[in-house]
Amino acid sequence: MITMKDIVREGHPVLREVAKEVTLPATAEEKEILSEMLQFIKNSQDPEIADKYNLRPGVGIAAPQIGISKRMFAVHTYDENDVLYSYGLFNPKMISHSVEENHLDGGEGCLSVDREITGIVPRHARITVKGTTLEGEEVKLKLKGYIAIVFQHELDHLDGIMFYDRIEAFQDKLKKPL
Numbered sequence: 001m002i003t004m005k006d007i008v009r010e011g012h013p014v015l016r017e018v019a020k021e022v023t024l025p026a027t028a029e030e031k032e033i034l035s036e037m038l039q040f041i042k043n044s045q046d047p048e049i050a051d052k053y054n055l056r057p058g059v060g061i062a063a064p065q066i067g068i069s070k071r072m073f074a075v076h077t078y079d080e081n082d083v084l085y086s087y088g089l090f091n092p093k094m095i096s097h098s099v100e101e102n103h104l105d106g107g108e109g110c111l112s113v114d115r116e117i118t119g120i121v122p123r124h125a126r127i128t129v130k131g132t133t134l135e136g137e138e139v140k141l142k143l144k145g146y147i148a149i150v151f152q153h154e155l156d157h158l159d160g161i162m163f164y165d166r167i168e169a170f171q172d173k174l175k176k177p178l
């Protein structure tokens with residue numbers, strides 16, 4: 001069972017690596033790890049389990065966050081229309097995105113960051129992501145709104161990008177003279 005002690009915190013080099021593609025079909029071990037990641041996210045949203053094991057609530061987790069530099073992440077959360085997105089994805093890839101941007105007004109947090117960092121994190125408003133599910137199915141997901149932001153946060157982890165990297169870049173853009 002994954003608990004907070006398994007989660008790597010900022011400063012660990014693995015969070016800054018570009019994770020490697022998973023050779024498909026995934027091995028039994030890789031499937032086991034990804035399903036444990038999905039279970040961790042579900043557990044973190046269950047008040048009893050989260051309390052018992054002191055889990056920080058999360059809506060997604062990427063393999064580098066448990067020290068595994070492989071291109072896979074798990075997401076379990078509802079979008080604005082209460083549609084559940086519950087996936088363990090191997091080799092997720094953003095294949096297109098809108099020019100239009102979006103962001104969460106309250107900024108973002110991260111299970112690998114134990115400090116509050118305020119600031120707008122600009123994200124693409126709409127994205128199309130393809131990947132292979134835990135069940136071995138190729139999916140192509142057209143996402144917008146909150147779930148698009150969650151997927152972009154997790155995709156960034158696979159490229160060694162932390163959410164606050166995007167705050168600084170956004171601030172710098174604001175400072176540039178017209």
Ligand SMILES: O=C(O)C[C@@H](Cc1ccccc1)[C@H](O)SCc1ccccc1
Nearest residue numbers: 057058059060108109110111112150153
């Ligand atoms: O660290 C992670 O990758 C998990 C993040 C994902 C995330 C953070 C902000 C915005 C979108 C995705 C955790 O879920 S942070 C904790 C959290 C919990 C509930 C809702 C939003 C963020």
Ligand code: NI
Nearest residue numbers: 109110111112
């Ligand atoms: Ni994160």
